[in-house]
Amino acid sequence: MANTEGSKLWGGRFVGDIDPIMEKFNASISYDQRMWDADIRGSKAYVKALEKAMLVTSDEMNQILQGMDQISEEWAKGAFVIKPGDEDIHTANERRLKELIGAPAGKLHTGRSRNDQVVTDMRLWLRDAISSLTDEALQLISTMVERASAEIDVLFPGYTHMQRAQPIRWSHWILSHAVAMSRDVDRLQEIKKRVNILPLGSGAIAGTPFDIDRELLRKELGFDDISLNSMDATGQRDCVVEFLFWASLCLTHLSKMAEDLMLYSTKEFSFIALSDAYSTGSSLMPQKKNADSLELIRSKAGRVFGRCAGFTMTLKGLPSTYNKDLQEDKEAMFDCYDTVHAVLQVTTGVMSTLKINQSVMEAALSPDMLATDLAYYLVRKGVPFRDAHGLSGKAVFTAESKHIPLNQLTVEDLRTISPLFESDVSSVWDYRSSVEQYSAPGGTAKSSVAAQVEHLRDWLKKRAH
Numbered sequence: 001m002a003n004t005e006g007s008k009l010w011g012g013r014f015v016g017d018i019d020p021i022m023e024k025f026n027a028s029i030s031y032d033q034r035m036w037d038a039d040i041r042g043s044k045a046y047v048k049a050l051e052k053a054m055l056v057t058s059d060e061m062n063q064i065l066q067g068m069d070q071i072s073e074e075w076a077k078g079a080f081v082i083k084p085g086d087e088d089i090h091t092a093n094e095r096r097l098k099e100l101i102g103a104p105a106g107k108l109h110t111g112r113s114r115n116d117q118v119v120t121d122m123r124l125w126l127r128d129a130i131s132s133l134t135d136e137a138l139q140l141i142s143t144m145v146e147r148a149s150a151e152i153d154v155l156f157p158g159y160t161h162m163q164r165a166q167p168i169r170w171s172h173w174i175l176s177h178a179v180a181m182s183r184d185v186d187r188l189q190e191i192k193k194r195v196n197i198l199p200l201g202s203g204a205i206a207g208t209p210f211d212i213d214r215e216l217l218r219k220e221l222g223f224d225d226i227s228l229n230s231m232d233a234t235g236q237r238d239c240v241v242e243f244l245f246w247a248s249l250c251l252t253h254l255s256k257m258a259e260d261l262m263l264y265s266t267k268e269f270s271f272i273a274l275s276d277a278y279s280t281g282s283s284l285m286p287q288k289k290n291a292d293s294l295e296l297i298r299s300k301a302g303r304v305f306g307r308c309a310g311f312t313m314t315l316k317g318l319p320s321t322y323n324k325d326l327q328e329d330k331e332a333m334f335d336c337y338d339t340v341h342a343v344l345q346v347t348t349g350v351m352s353t354l355k356i357n358q359s360v361m362e363a364a365l366s367p368d369m370l371a372t373d374l375a376y377y378l379v380r381k382g383v384p385f386r387d388a389h390g391l392s393g394k395a396v397f398t399a400e401s402k403h404i405p406l407n408q409l410t411v412e413d414l415r416t417i418s419p420l421f422e423s424d425v426s427s428v429w430d431y432r433s434s435v436e437q438y439s440a441p442g443g444t445a446k447s448s449v450a451a452q453v454e455h456l457r458d459w460l461k462k463r464a465h
Contacts, residue, residue: 027087032330036075038124039089040068042117042200045220047108049201053211055111060104067100068093090117111212113204115234115322120200122330124221126243129337130192136344137185137250138463143352144178145456147171152449155431156271156361157369166372167365167431170356172444173260175452180253182459188246195239198223202230205321235321237311240329244308247336251301254347258294261350265291270360275353278346293346300339307332365431367407371396373428374406376437381420391418 018026044065051061071093074080086092098105148171158168198221201207201214207230214226227233264271278293311332314325371392378388394417399406402413407429414421427433439445442452 023087026324028327028330029082029086029088029092031334032089032118032121033082033092034334035089035121035125035330036080036093037072038121038128039093039117040072040075041124041221042120043093043108044068045217046112046200048220049212049214049216050107050110052213052216055210056104056107060107063101063104064097064108067097067105070100071096088114088118089121090114111203111208111210112200113202113234115204116199116202116230119234119237120198120221122333123195123197123199123223123239126195126239126333127192130188130195130243133337133340133344134185134188134463136341136348137181137188138460140344140348140351141178141181141185141456142460143348144174144181145453145460147351148174148178148449149453151356152446152453154356154358154361155365155435157364157366158444164364164366164369166369167434168444169435169446169449170361171449171453174351175449175456177253177257178456179452181250182456184246184250184253185463187249191239191242191246193224194242196222196224198226199233202227202233205231205234231321235318235323235326237315237326237329240333241308241312241315244304244311244332244336247340248301248305248308250340251297251304251343254343255298255301258297258347261354262291262294262298265294265354269364270357271364272357273355274350275355277353278350293350297343297347297350300343304336304339307336362431367405367429368396368399370428370431370434371406373434373437374425377425377428378418378420383418383420 047056047061047064047068050056051058056064071080074096080092080096082092083095086095094105094108097108151174152169152171154170155167156170156173157164158166158173198214198218200217200221201212217223218226261272261274263269265274274289274291274293276289278291280290280292311328314328318325374395375385375388375392378391379385383391395409395414396406398413398417399409402409411421411423411425414425436445439448441448443449
């Protein structure tokens with residue numbers, strides 16, 4: 001008989017020792033041990049269902065509950081000892097329970113498979129992880145919203161195609177990224193609803209032959225509903241894939257913001273200066289102040305996307321129900337959580353400490369950015385926009401031909417393009433007047449940006465605990 005029979009949850013059928021290389025290859029304890037608390041919570045709920053089904057006595061249930069509490073305390077204190085043969089967190093906890101209470105520990109797994117046990121643990125862990133990430137994302141959004149409110153009067157160039165486009169408020173730029181993050185939070189809450197479905201009681205594939213009260217398990221563990229089909233419950237990892245995709249999209253948003261900030265922090269722009277707390281130097285060039293925080297935020301998006309693509313490819317060729325390939329889910333899930341957790345914290349630090357150079361920002365505004373305003377001037381005089389657009393383009397060409405800024409064209413120059421230009425065209429060349437005309441909801445006028453700030457403040461209040 002195999003020496004491992006006593007320690008493996010599956011050992012009885014096997015004769016001879018498992019190859020040590022295979023044992024290491026098969027084990028997941030090095031990373032799934034972080035689900036120790038979820039595993040203990042699941043087992044404590046399950047033994048209560050066993051007691052109700054009269055599969056353990058009340059005394060045995062209490063022994064198991066007390067043993068699990070002691071194991072929990074050992075993990076919390078860092079005193080739990082992982083031993084050879086503890087291939088995963090479930091094996092480790094059950095092995096330790098047997099050491100503590102003896103024979104009753106062997107009844108805990110009655111009617112339960114690691115297939116439904118592991119996915120229950122994962123859902124419990126991911127549910128908590130989503131709550132943590134939600135709190136951190138809300139903190140980042142709040143930081144951005146309050147910064148936008150405080151710096152609402154600062155103007156700077158808006159860019160499309162990396163070319164100067166139109167004057168906008170700095171706050172408008174901040175809020176564009178805060179709104180994207182708000183969608184990420186809402187999307188994460190939608191995922192949490194699908195995470196919060198109880199698979200425990202599904203067994204390995206066919207369900208449980210015992211009178212296990214799954215509704216009791218649902219209430220004990222705080223799930224919203226129970227899984228409908230045992231084969232689907234143990235074999236699907238949709239909620240993990242959704243989380244990995246969510247992480248990819250969230251970090252795509254933050255990568256875009258980091259890219260903008262990196263450009264704004266260069267000497268060529270000098271719109272912002274990062275705090276020294278979120279910058280590093282060069283080992284060779286003493287003058288360098290590198291935006292490593294932003295560069296790493298940008299890089300982490302690729303890391304997370306790789307995890308998402310990799311695990312999705314693992315899933316796509318699998319037959320129905322549980323296969324060992326699914327063990328790849330946890331490292332991807334943990335790594336994406338750790339990465340997003342760090343990125344959200346660093347991004348909040350960057351956004352709360354960076355300094356803006358308002359004079360440089362506003363000096364970067366140039367008259368050519370008001371070419372659209374020149375077209376609108378003609379629109380307000382009855383010219384169809386498409387025609388006004390062409391006439392404004394001719395004004396731009398005329399200024400370029402004369403090697404002068406657009407606002408230095410004389411009324412006479414402009415009247416050669418359209419007789420509708422009059423002396424009041426001088427009002428076009430005012431950046432603050434320009435941004436103030438965009439007062440429709442969502443625009444860059446002060447009233448509109450202030451309304452966006454209030455909307456997001458209300459949104460944050462509704463999501464506060």
